[in-house]
Amino acid sequence: MERIVLYPGIHLNHFKDTRFKYESFSMNFICSGPLYDLASASLLSAILGCGTANHPTDAEMAGALLDLYSAGIGIRGYSEGETFIQPFSVTSCKDRYLPGKTTVRTQARELLFEYVFSPYTEGGIFKKEYTEQQKRNKLDLLIAEKDNRQLYAIKKCCQMLCAGEPMAAFSERLEKDLKKATPRSVFSFYTSMLESAPVEIFYFGDQSAEELKDFLCAKLLPLFHPKQEITRDQISLPKNMPQRKREYIRGNQSVLCVGFKTPITRNDERYAAFCLVREILCDSPISLLFTNVREKLGLCYYCSPVFFPTKGMYVLSAGIDKKNTEATENAILLEVERMKSGDFSAELLESCKKSLVNVLKELDDNPAQKEDWYLRGILTGDTLSPTELSEKIMKTAAEEVANAARTLTVDSIFLLCAVKEHQKEVLS
């Protein structure tokens, strides 16, 4: 990988790779600190997708992309802790695999730059109709969040874990903020983002770094303004006593989320050991939770983890029968205690090391995952490459793993309790 500064705060991460039939190019605007405004950022993503000056509707743009052998453009933003990433990415077939003398790279990139620099506007701001339409869509998606039980339960648990912090605050008031947003306010956010958000550019393909650099330096001139520093997420202390919440929902399966806090994030010295904690505890079919809570005790079909590497939050969620709530919670906490006391076999540790190292090796085969790896590293200030992390993992001792596990503190427990309809009415 070659990392080139195009302008202070604007970097090109160039990966020469000839193995794929596609090439991919992306620009990621990093909205943190004063630019972290969840409602404006998520609305912006949606409004930008409605059209550009040259292709004023989604259908026209979709048609233009199909003409380029289904070139794919991605502009859906996402949160990473207390940072919003606004990506503009394009993947397109390499010309040599296409029939005739087709050239798609240049044209596909031009379409992408339309989204970045020439969104569809009316009277110098976003079109009112597009803004209102996307507000309604966002609000409806909020209503429909409960339809995905597991994600909804994890979100609620996260809100408990970081209550009072920007991540929870923005999430909780999202509905209110969305309703307040106007075409002008979102457009103002867009111009601020172009002006001051740092930009991380990733390229995977055949084009040389030098050629791409020259192209981008000319193309990105409008972005060459002083950029903000990336604001790192704050890591808060766990509560003295775990907080519990329960919400009732009509359905067949309950979801139990046990939320932990840890001071370990990706740039921590103990991160390699913490990767092993997660792998041994829950990340694989030989993990303690899979083999004991699912296979031996038969308490759930899934017990899956989510780690928020910028916030030091770790959530374990399990789909359970509600009568097994206490048993599952106890079984999960028992396995966490085993981790803390180093009660896991040397063989399990070695297998988990191999598995993690292999996952890191396999990153190389997937440009999207590789980009994600480096981007998260940039957000947390971690400069380790996958190979360097692999080396650290292989050198980690069992005691270091137990020490890393001991940083986990149960902070919040959320139960999305499935009940039959008549019960829900009584309990609500």
Add this chain to the structure above:
Amino acid sequence: MTNRTVYMPDVDERYTVMTHRSGLTVCLSNKDFNTSYAVLGVGFGSLFENCAVNGKVYTFPDGTAHFLEHKMFENPDGEDTFLKFSRVGAEANAYTGPEQTCYLFSLPDHTEDALEILMKSILSPFFTQKSVNSEKSIVIEELKMYRDDPEETVRNALLHAMYKNNRVQKNICGTVTSVKRITAESLFEAYNLFYTPSNMVLSLCGKFDKEKVCTILDRLLPACPAAPCAKTVLPKEHLPCRCFKNRVTVYENISIPAVAVGIMGTTGKTGAEERLKRFYAMCLIAHALFSRSGEFVSGLVKDNLIPDDPSYETVHNAYRSYIVFESSAYDPKEFFRRFDLCARKIRTEGIAKLDFERGKKALYADFLENFNSSEGCAHLYLSDLFEELDTAKTGRCIFSLSLEEVNASARELLSDDRLCRLTALSLEQKKSKERNTFK
């Protein structure tokens, strides 16, 4: 082993297909990726739980194929196959579909060791009634999870409305009742019937030594093939050509109304090439109807009648044939009014030339994408071999389709008796409707 190596100059890819003396079909493709990926497909999915094999009728409880998949990684030595895989650093998984059950692994090194683990595990099943019973609670939790998933319930309701009594509409996992009926004995019976080398395909892509792979297969597989597994899904008649219901409303645990459209295709005894052509013709019809650049969906987006990205899928093989479209929808009645207009227009006037050309480009790009990973390649070759398709002919097949051929298919497929329109409303709407009826 007999073998055939194919080079595809358009996409610069090469693979070798071999038939092992045991009857196992093997596809090998060396790729310059860190990850090697193997998938072993067994020709036993939920469709075959009621079938005739070599003339004899077998009926297994619904969900047997899926349950068997859950039990295949147990071993006589008491050690889980996942643990064996982990020693070589492999990630393993399995899944069950209507036609096949697939077991897979991926890893960067020691591919041959992992292959040996996989083959040993699949060739020597071990489970007791006790272990079968303890698995039931896990499978039932899995079933409950799917029952809470709106996408899953809407799809099931649509297929049920289209096919009623045919196995195509059965849930792959079965039901709580059928899962409770599964025994170790019935699992062994299904295993002995279907888990024979001649009913399996192994597809391996990535870095490996071909000689070593062959040595492992020679060592582990029987020297001569078992009787071929000639399967017929029961009931024996072909899938119907008309939907059981053309319009249906269901009430689900959802927040926003949903709509689904099912378009019934035709299965039947056609040659592989004809089937591939038919599949891509259906894909082009689906594209003309449902792509974001098309008149129908772009109109829905513009008028804010659907909230997010709709999805659609085309299935056409020897056993199933349909196009399915699903989306949330704010006004289902208006949605179907517009759909009917669009379907009628395509049926009578044909697909616009521009949509047709764009659709072909999209299909070719999808085909090309398979070669971006060992996983994509392995699955592509596996499914083509099960379908007896020649992967090398795919690109040519897409570009050789004429607008006239596709329009002829559209006239057949978009007739009203092949269309099923499903509206899924929330349970609150059901209660409100009941209250109004009562008043």
